[in-house]
Amino acid sequence: MNPTSPTGWTHWPLRISATATAVLLLDQAVYAGQFLSGSFAALHTHRENATFAGLAVLATGACAVLLRWPGRGPLWPMFACLAQFALIGLQIGLGFARVLTLHVPLGVGIILGWIHLTVWAWRHRPAPASPAPEPAATGAVPS
Amino acid sequence: MTLDRRRFLRALGGLGVAAGVGVPLLSGVRGSASTGELLASRRPLPRPFTTRFRVPPVLVPTRSDADGDHYDIVQRPAIVEILPGVRTPIWGYNGRFPGPTIRSTSGRPVIVTHRNELPVPVVVHLHGGHTPPDHDGFPTDLLQPAGRTGSSRDYVYPLRQPAATLWYHDHRMDFTGPSVWRGLAGFHLVTDPHEQSLGLPSGDRDLPVMITDRSFDADGRLHYPSLDPTLRTPGVREPYGSGVLGDVVLVNGVPWPVAEIPAARHRLRLLNASNARRYRLVLDPPPPGGPALIQIGTDGGLLDQPVAHDAVELAPAQRFDVVVDFGRYRPGQQVDLRNEFGDRTTAAVMRFRITQAADDNSRIPDRLTGTPAPAPPVITRDLHFRHGTVHGMPGWTINGEPFHPDRSIADPRLGSTEIWRLSSDFHHPIHLHQASFRILGRGIGGPGPYDHGPKDTIDLRPAEQASILVTFDDYPGRYVLHCHNLEHEDMAMMGAFTITR
Numbered sequence: 002m003n004p005t006s007p008t009g010w011t012h013w014p015l016r017i018s019a020t021a022t023a024v025l026l027l028d029q030a031v032y033a034g035q036f037l038s039g040s041f042a043a044l045h046t047h048r049e050n051a052t053f054a055g056l057a058v059l060a061t062g063a064c065a066v067l068l069r070w071p072g073r074g075p076l077w078p079m080f081a082c083l084a085q086f087a088l089i090g091l092q093i094g095l096g097f098a099r100v101l102t103l104h105v106p107l108g109v110g111i112i113l114g115w116i117h118l119t120v121w122a123w124r125h126r127p128a129p130a131s132p133a134p135e136p137a138a139t140g141a142v143p144s
Numbered sequence: 145m146t147l148d149r150r151r152f153l154r155a156l157g158g159l160g161v162a163a164g165v166g167v168p169l170l171s172g173v174r175g176s177a178s179t180g181e182l183l184a185s186r187r188p189l190p191r192p193f194t195t196r197f198r199v200p201p202v203l204v205p206t207r208s209d210a211d212g213d214h215y216d217i218v219q220r221p222a223i224v225e226i227l228p229g230v231r232t233p234i235w236g237y238n239g240r241f242p243g244p245t246i247r248s249t250s251g252r253p254v255i256v257t258h259r260n261e262l263p264v265p266v267v268v269h270l271h272g273g274h275t276p277p278d279h280d281g282f283p284t285d286l287l288q289p290a291g292r293t294g295s296s297r298d299y300v301y302p303l304r305q306p307a308a309t310l311w312y313h314d315h316r317m318d319f320t321g322p323s324v325w326r327g328l329a330g331f332h333l334v335t336d337p338h339e340q341s342l343g344l345p346s347g348d349r350d351l352p353v354m355i356t357d358r359s360f361d362a363d364g365r366l367h368y369p370s371l372d373p374t375l376r377t378p379g380v381r382e383p384y385g386s387g388v389l390g391d392v393v394l395v396n397g398v399p400w401p402v403a404e405i406p407a408a409r410h411r412l413r414l415l416n417a418s419n420a421r422r423y424r425l426v427l428d429p430p431p432p433g434g435p436a437l438i439q440i441g442t443d444g445g446l447l448d449q450p451v452a453h454d455a456v457e458l459a460p461a462q463r464f465d466v467v468v469d470f471g472r473y474r475p476g477q478q479v480d481l482r483n484e485f486g487d488r489t490t491a492a493v494m495r496f497r498i499t500q501a502a503d504d505n506s507r508i509p510d511r512l513t514g515t516p517a518p519a520p521p522v523i524t525r526d527l528h529f530r531h532g533t534v535h536g537m538p539g540w541t542i543n544g545e546p547f548h549p550d551r552s553i554a555d556p557r558l559g560s561t562e563i564w565r566l567s568s569d570f571h572h573p574i575h576l577h578q579a580s581f582r583i584l585g586r587g588i589g590g591p592g593p594y595d596h597g598p599k600d601t602i603d604l605r606p607a608e609q610a611s612i613l614v615t616f617d618d619y620p621g622r623y624v625l626h627c628h629n630l631e632h633e634d635m636a637m638m639g640a641f642t643i644t645r
Contacts, residue, residue, distance in 0.1 A: 016157075017157075020157055020160070020161060021160075021164075023161065024160070024161055024164030024165055025164075027164075027165045028164065028165060028168055031165060031168050031169045031172070032168070032172075034175075035172040035175060036569075036570070036606070037175075037606055037607045038172075038174075038175020038176060038606055039175050039176040039177070039178070039179050039570055039571050039605070039606040040172055040175055040176040040179075041176070041179050041180070041181070041383075041386035041387075041570055042181070042383065042386075043172060044531070045383075099530070123154075
């Protein structure tokens with residue numbers, strides 16, 4: 002990684018934040034399973050963790066901005082995060098309203114979408130900063 | 145970045161994800177056998193199996209006449225020794241916990257005169273009794289404290305029902321949990337000539353076994369998380385709204401007792417009188433050569449045929465009458481009744497110590513009773529038992545509504561049969577007053593292994609649907625159905641229903 006390169010580090014915040022968010026989202030399924038097995042406290046945890054997961058999605062959106070500026074990467078990950086945030090808002094509303102016919106499939110969809118984004122973040126290689134990168138930077142752009 | 149560093153970071157990230165999902169997953173993977181929170185005792189507890197098993201005394205009628213057998217019970221505070229050497233204040237029927245046992249015969253009316261010398265109003269419900277509505281213990285039919293008018297009344301029980309293990313307990317609206325916790329519960333055993341003719345173990349080989357969990361405060365008092373310890377304002381402090389679980393298992397009011405019994409068949413009338421705790425009971429060691437527990441009866445009386453179990457699961461308020469052949473053990477052997485749903489102190493229940501060989505002419509007939517086929521169901525109703533908001537507070541609801549004494553949620557006709565489909569979010573032992581039912585199925589399957597026979601309480605598990613076939617016999621009038629997790633009941637998971645002519 003070369004801190005002087007505008008593209009050398011900008012994908013890392015997204016990777017880390019998306020991964021941490023994926024953990025929180027997967028934990029939602031874990032807590033749901035537990036209160037469906039009779040553990041009342043897990044319902045409370047499920048509710049609290051939904052808020053944290055929503056905030057983590059927003060934070061990941063901020064990281065996705067860095068990918069574009071200064072990273073010159075694509076902008077769609079930021080929009081993807083905003084869309085996920087909106088879906089999570091809807092998901093929380095459906096959960097409180099106990100519309101489980103939609104809450105459960107939407108939860109599966111949110112997790113699938115997020116894993117897709119996270120895998121992309123890890124696979125994404127920033128484009129070289131200039132047509133002729135400095136020799137020092139080549140090590141930071143593995144093939 | 146070098147390849148090694150990248151690999152290391154990836155491995156670290158993978159480990160973080162695995163831990164972030166895996167730790168909560170594994171820590172809660174067993175779910176919960178009971179919905180509730182453990183309220184730990186604040187004092188050292190005795191070692192299990194150091195106190196003697198005892199059977200509650202049988203109450204003697206004050207008189208018997210053409211009207212039936214008359215009994216007097218005074219509900220009063222008392223100080224008793226539950227933990228060895230510790231004085232514990234209780235509320236008791238005749239100052240005892242459990243209350244005295246009433247033994248009666250089908251069809252012979254019982255009139256119990258209750259006098260209330262407790263500081264709060266009470267309501268007496270004969271659980272499993274087929275009782276006219278004025279005597280069933282509707283949650284707002286209060287028996288006022290002494291000194292006020294209405295501090296004494298007769299409860300008349302016609303008992304036109306088959307032999308069964310019933311129990312009586314407090315049922316005051318919003319306060320059943322703390323009142324039963326303090327001791328207001330007792331057995332009422334009904335027999336009939338048919339049951340007597342079967343040759344089942346009887347006399348001192350017919351043992352009522354009331355299982356309750358309790359917690360004790362540092363000063364020896366029973367520990368309960370009431371918001372108002374004087375029991376005038378309802379509610380428990382959080383997180384106990386999901387149910388209160390104790391860490392001491394009492395059998396007939398004795399912690400983890402030892403019963404000395406001869407090597408012969410015994411009838412155990414297992415009653416789970418706990419507020420919220422479920423039990424899965426097994427014998428340890430199991431007897432050689434087959435199932436330990438032969439179930440002969442349940443809530444509403446005898447099964448058609450005996451059913452053999454290695455274990456039985458009891459939700460709050462359920463009864464399982466089982467016969468155990470202790471003749472399969474050798475004298476001197478110790479046999480523990482264990483709770484496989486328990487954890488640490490609640491895994492032990494009681495111990496049997498086999499004294500000597502004994503004559504045994506009891507038997508378990510292959511056919512115990514016959515049940516007439518119920519009338520075809522006329523209607524199907526859906527009832528959803530869920531957590532919800534009750535007057536702006538977290539509570540428990542039926543079809544989204546909290547209990548209201550004046551609102552009937554079903555109006556079945558007298559003599560009719562209905563199918564009720566029940567669904568749950570957490571563990572909800574659902575109890576119907578007056579009506580007796582059979583469990584038709586759970587989910588997309590048939591009845592479970594513990595669903596045999598006539599029931600008044602079903603062990604509805606989390607996120608489960610069950611269908612029951614209910615017959616509304618005997619008396620028209622207003623009754624209640626409710627969750628028998630007593631904290632759920634007190635926090636509004638109850639509904640009135642009216643049997644109409």
